[in-house]
Amino acid sequence: MFIYTVKRFALAGLILIVAVTAMFLMIRAVPGDPVSIMLGPRATPELKASLIAQMALDQPIWKQLLIYYGGLLRGDLGIDVFSGRSVVEIVFQQLPYTLEMITLSVVWSATLGIALGAYAAANPNTMIDRIAAAVSVSFVAAPAFVVALLALLIFAVQLQWFPAIGAGEGFWGRLNHLVLPSFAIGLSWVGYIARLVRASMLEVLGEGHIRTARAFGISERRIIMSYALRIAILPVFTVIGVGMGFLLSSAVFTEIVFARPGIGKLVIDSITTRNYPVVMGTVLVSTGLFVLSTAIADLLNALLDPRARSAK
Amino acid sequence: MKLEWTKAPMGRRNFLKTATALGASAALPMGFAGQAMASEGSTLRVRSYGDMSTMDPAHSNGVFDEEIHASVYNKLIQYKPGSEWGWQLDAASMIEQADPTHINFALRDDIGFTNGHGAMTAEDVKFSFERIIADETESPNKPDMGSFSHVEVTGEREGTIVLNEPFAPLWSIALPYITGNIVSKAATEAAGGRIGTDPVAESGPYLRASWSPKEKTVLTRNPDWKGDAPAWDNIEILPIDDENTAEIAFEAGELDFTRVSLGSVERYRAGVPNGGTLLENPSLFYVWLGMNLDHPKLQNPLLRQAIQHAIDVPSILEAAYFGAVEPSTGIIAPGLAGHREAGKVAPAADFARAAELLAESGETNVTLTLDVLNKTTFTTTAQIIQATLAGIGITVEINVLESGAFWDSGNNENLQLVLNRFSMTPDPTYATAWFTTEQAGIWNWENFRNAEFDQLHADAARETDLAKRAEMYIRAQDLMEESGAYRFITHEATPVVHSSGIIPALRPDGLTLLRYFGKS
Numbered sequence: 126m127f128i129y130t131v132k133r134f135a136l137a138g139l140i141l142i143v144a145v146t147a148m149f150l151m152i153r154a155v156p157g158d159p160v161s162i163m164l165g166p167r168a169t170p171e172l173k174a175s176l177i178a179q180m181a182l183d184q185p186i187w188k189q190l191l192i193y194y195g196g197l198l199r200g201d202l203g204i205d206v207f208s209g210r211s212v213v214e215i216v217f218q219q220l221p222y223t224l225e226m227i228t229l230s231v232v233w234s235a236t237l238g239i240a241l242g243a244y245a246a247a248n249p250n251t252m253i254d255r256i257a258a259a260v261s262v263s264f265v266a267a268p269a270f271v272v273a274l275l276a277l278l279i280f281a282v283q284l285q286w287f288p289a290i291g292a293g294e295g296f297w298g299r300l301n302h303l304v305l306p307s308f309a310i311g312l313s314w315v316g317y318i319a320r321l322v323r324a325s326m327l328e329v330l331g332e333g334h335i336r337t338a339r340a341f342g343i344s345e346r347r348i349i350m351s352y353a354l355r356i357a358i359l360p361v362f363t364v365i366g367v368g369m370g371f372l373l374s375s376a377v378f379t380e381i382v383f384a385r386p387g388i389g390k391l392v393i394d395s396i397t398t399r400n401y402p403v404v405m406g407t408v409l410v411s412t413g414l415f416v417l418s419t420a421i422a423d424l425l426n427a428l429l430d431p432r433a434r435s436a437k
Numbered sequence: 438m439k440l441e442w443t444k445a446p447m448g449r450r451n452f453l454k455t456a457t458a459l460g461a462s463a464a465l466p467m468g469f470a471g472q473a474m475a476s477e478g479s480t481l482r483v484r485s486y487g488d489m490s491t492m493d494p495a496h497s498n499g500v501f502d503e504e505i506h507a508s509v510y511n512k513l514i515q516y517k518p519g520s521e522w523g524w525q526l527d528a529a530s531m532i533e534q535a536d537p538t539h540i541n542f543a544l545r546d547d548i549g550f551t552n553g554h555g556a557m558t559a560e561d562v563k564f565s566f567e568r569i570i571a572d573e574t575e576s577p578n579k580p581d582m583g584s585f586s587h588v589e590v591t592g593e594r595e596g597t598i599v600l601n602e603p604f605a606p607l608w609s610i611a612l613p614y615i616t617g618n619i620v621s622k623a624a625t626e627a628a629g630g631r632i633g634t635d636p637v638a639e640s641g642p643y644l645r646a647s648w649s650p651k652e653k654t655v656l657t658r659n660p661d662w663k664g665d666a667p668a669w670d671n672i673e674i675l676p677i678d679d680e681n682t683a684e685i686a687f688e689a690g691e692l693d694f695t696r697v698s699l700g701s702v703e704r705y706r707a708g709v710p711n712g713g714t715l716l717e718n719p720s721l722f723y724v725w726l727g728m729n730l731d732h733p734k735l736q737n738p739l740l741r742q743a744i745q746h747a748i749d750v751p752s753i754l755e756a757a758y759f760g761a762v763e764p765s766t767g768i769i770a771p772g773l774a775g776h777r778e779a780g781k782v783a784p785a786a787d788f789a790r791a792a793e794l795l796a797e798s799g800e801t802n803v804t805l806t807l808d809v810l811n812k813t814t815f816t817t818t819a820q821i822i823q824a825t826l827a828g829i830g831i832t833v834e835i836n837v838l839e840s841g842a843f844w845d846s847g848n849n850e851n852l853q854l855v856l857n858r859f860s861m862t863p864d865p866t867y868a869t870a871w872f873t874t875e876q877a878g879i880w881n882w883e884n885f886r887n888a889e890f891d892q893l894h895a896d897a898a899r900e901t902d903l904a905k906r907a908e909m910y911i912r913a914q915d916l917m918e919e920s921g922a923y924r925f926i927t928h929e930a931t932p933v934v935h936s937s938g939i940i941p942a943l944r945p946d947g948l949t950l951l952r953y954f955g956k957s
Contacts, residue, residue, distance in 0.1 A: 162840075
């Protein structure tokens with residue numbers, strides 16, 4: 126397990142380096158003079174020259190990349206050219222907002238999705254199973270941005286149950302502000318996870334050890350909860366791990382629609398203004414999160430299912 | 438039994454709200470209730486289209502910084518709320534133009550800086566203005582100071598602003614706008630000469646209580662402010678760049694004031710939710726179709742004139758601006774010196790004249806590219822231009838660009854037609870500044886070069902006689918239009934909505950002057 130963990134994290138590091146390098150090159154390939162965009166029309170040539178030097182834009186790309194990685198090794202992601210604040214400070218100030226939104230989305234969608242899937246599998250081909258299937262597919266098919274807008278109009282404007290914008294203050298205030306965004310992001314995951322768990326569960330329920338358990342007269346409830354579900358939810362970990370990338374991209378539009386602070390909003394604003402240091406800082410952290418979550422999902426999988434370890 | 442929800446003493450919506458609130462209050466510990474109780478005093482919640490980036494006026498990035506700076510700092514003079522451009526005294530108790538290059542001022546004796554930095558003095562004014570033009574400050578706002586030279590301090594609270602040459606925009610831009618904010622010399626020097634995202638010393642009717650990046654800025658009443666007391670105890674400024682989101686927030690009762698999209702104006706004309714009010718203000722922005730005079734395909738003046746006459750501005754305004762704006766006659770908006778009552782080419786297209794000009798030009802099989810920003814308004818406008826020019830036989834290929842690439846078009850030698858929109862401050866010199874020969878290839882994407890225009894631009898900035906100044910700017914816009922490189926479209930508009938409890942204080946272009954917002 127130890128060797129597997131080391132290998133997995135080494136791979137994660139390599140993925141991170143490739144992703145950050147690719148992003149570094151891509152952002153510089155986008156048309157548009159960053160200095161003119163950042164400083165606006167009234168900037169003097171001297172001011173432009175100063176900023177070019179400050180951002181090392183007068184250096185060849187390979188040298189800029191080396192400078193960037195040099196800073197990275199020192200834990201220095203650079204300075205935001207507009208506010209003069211450290212990029213690390215900016216990114217880590219915004220990160221909790223995105224993380225709490227994603228976490229709540231995953232928690233509620235996985236809880237409901239697993240319950241729905243398990244219930245459907247325990248009652249196959251019944252009316253309940255068919256209804257659960259229809260509901261799950263509808264959820265999967267509902268685009269998150271449409272759900273977000275409808276949720277806003279119904280629950281914020283019409284019923285005024287939940288706040289429409291912002292992130293709130295204090296624990297309960299923040300939780301209250303998370304309800305609609307996490308609902309919008311998580312809804313399609315409920316359906317997806319439910320279908321996944323149902324299929325996986327049906328497969329497990331047909332296996333020998335379950336038949337043996339039944340032969341021993343163990344209750345169906347205990348078989349499902351203690352034996353079948355434990356194995357059937359394994360694919361959910363992998364899906365959630367890989368799904369972090371999807372959730373991070375969903376965060377971009379959700380943060381815009383709900384006017385929430387967060388990484389998604391930050392990356393859009395900084396790309397538009399060609400704020401290279403902030404773009405890179407944001408990409409590094411979000412890629413890191415993605416790589417970390419997939420690595421953790423793989424490790425959990427390996428921990429719970431020894432076959433996954435030996436397959437590597 | 439049939440339930441009559443609508444006749445219930447407590448409506449369904451109220452019942453659900455109350456039930457939810459009761460349930461929540463039973464379930465929640467004291468934290469939530471405590472938080473609600475902690476929010477004392479009246480709070481005004483306004484939307485800003487961008488987040489604050491600095492508390493240093495020298496490095497202000499524009500309107501969203503200035504909204505805050507104007508509330509926590511003072512200037513010698515401030516813009517006056519209302520429908521006509523004008524200024525009123527702020528930190529100055531007296532200000533007068535002694536001669537074309539000298540302006541005497543005296544400060545009020547009741548304005549002090551926070552954090553123990555003492556009373557505001559003429560030294561603070563001198564420091565604030567001179568640091569904007571100092572090279573080491575690297576202020577992008579330096580051009581707003583024009584021919585400002587220095588401030589002579591003649592007393593503790595008295596001084597004289599000295600100009601190198603007369604500069605009319607001093608009264609409309611330099612003093613009442615971004616560069617006019619007075620900061621504490623002692624506090625700024627103690628901070629190393631540059632103010633970051635936290636204020637070092639404030640003096641206005643409000644103090645910046647907190648800033649949560651990308652979420653909100655909170656201003657709170659300055660207890661030491663001796664001037665007219667502001668109406669609101671707290672102001673929350675929420676950065677929301679999407680107008681539709683802001684409208685939803687307003688309708689949900691989470692905002693008291695916001696700009697709304699032009700597409701929503703018709704809906705709000707029929708009624709603003711929650712007893713609110715719609716105000717339709719003009720705007721200073723200007724939108725036009727530009728033609729690159731340096732491009733080989735656009736060398737023929739008759740072809741350019743044909744394009745001018747073939748573009749139907751009313752159709753554009755109806756389709757892209759939902760009929761909520763008026764056509765423009767140039768780059769200077771109504772209400773400013775130099776606004777033209779009518780342009781040389783009427784807003785409505787004259788297809789017969791356009792076809793005639795095209796035939797005269799001898800150009801055939803004309804195909805042109807039109808660069809536009811990736812915003813619905815501009816792409817719709819481009820499609821209408823494409824359709825109308827097709828009517829006289831000119832083929833237009835639309836090139837939609839992301840903002841970064843679009844705003845770099847000055848470096849695009851292949852630029853042919855471009856749909857453009859510039860922002861503006863309330864002085865005509867700010868409009869003409871971008872179309873001088875010096876700006877060709879930088880912000881003058883049409884590469885319009887005209888010696889008379891350049892001279893008019895320079896002279897008008899020095900001219901203090903308003904009528905003469907207006908004539909100069911009218912002539913300058915005539916020259917632009919005669920070149921055939923411009924088809925003026927609109928100045929847009931600034932529609933805003935506000936809730937029933939507030940009296941907004943706005944500049945004539947609809948931008949906020951938060952310190953003057955009142956209660957109804």
